[in-house]
Amino acid sequence: MHRLTEVATGVLVATSARYVTTSTVITARDGGCLVIDPAVTVPDLRLLAEDLAEAGLRPRAGFATHPHWDHIMWCRELGNAPRYAAPRAVETARRERAGLIDDVERSAPGHDLDLFGRLTPLVPGSASLPWDGPEALILTHDGHAPGHSAVFLPDSGTLVAGDMCSDIEIPLLDLDQPDPVGDYRAGLDLLAALPVRLLIPGHGNAGDGAEFRRRVAADIAYLDALEHGRDPGDPRLSLDWLTDEHQRHVRHLHG
């Protein structure tokens, strides 16, 4: 894991070697912080907690962008702050808990399962995170996973996008939902309307506002090609697991 790096004033990112997963920390004035999607391995979380302690930062809130196993972790060293998520995300994590535990035990074993996926639902319709740090708007949609939520910081124009707008992953659809492509497009529409100056994806590299708009366009182009049965010609389709996911999308939509 690369240790925490400040990517904008008060915005710190650590990137795990596993799946190029980002953990994002937003600092408040008096030593508090918000921790978004701490991940992935047990040592990754321990290093994150050590970095925060060294910097004199104490988690005052956590946030999980969506109910997939690699986004709902926590460890005792991060303390007992509430870990929020959108209500639909919390319901999904509860309903699918057994499968999520199987996933984490297979892929990143050794986490404290008492703390894994222990999420507090935001009050339905909440526009922002209930904490005393910089305003953090919550943008919830059902693209990629039910109740998927990005966090947007209007002061710095920072978008913590969760598993959307990645430079290394194609749009990954939740094929258990009745309209996975429509859900994904609705999510992209919601994000595209924001005045983003800094993008932090859940997997991949951060980018500026121009790069954000390029990725939104690339994701729309992928979905257009998928729906019309064309080869997307997407340079992100370079790894086997992503071409497998693409083939699952194709089979789901076109039989």
Ligand SMILES: [Zn+2]
């Ligand atoms: Zn995900």
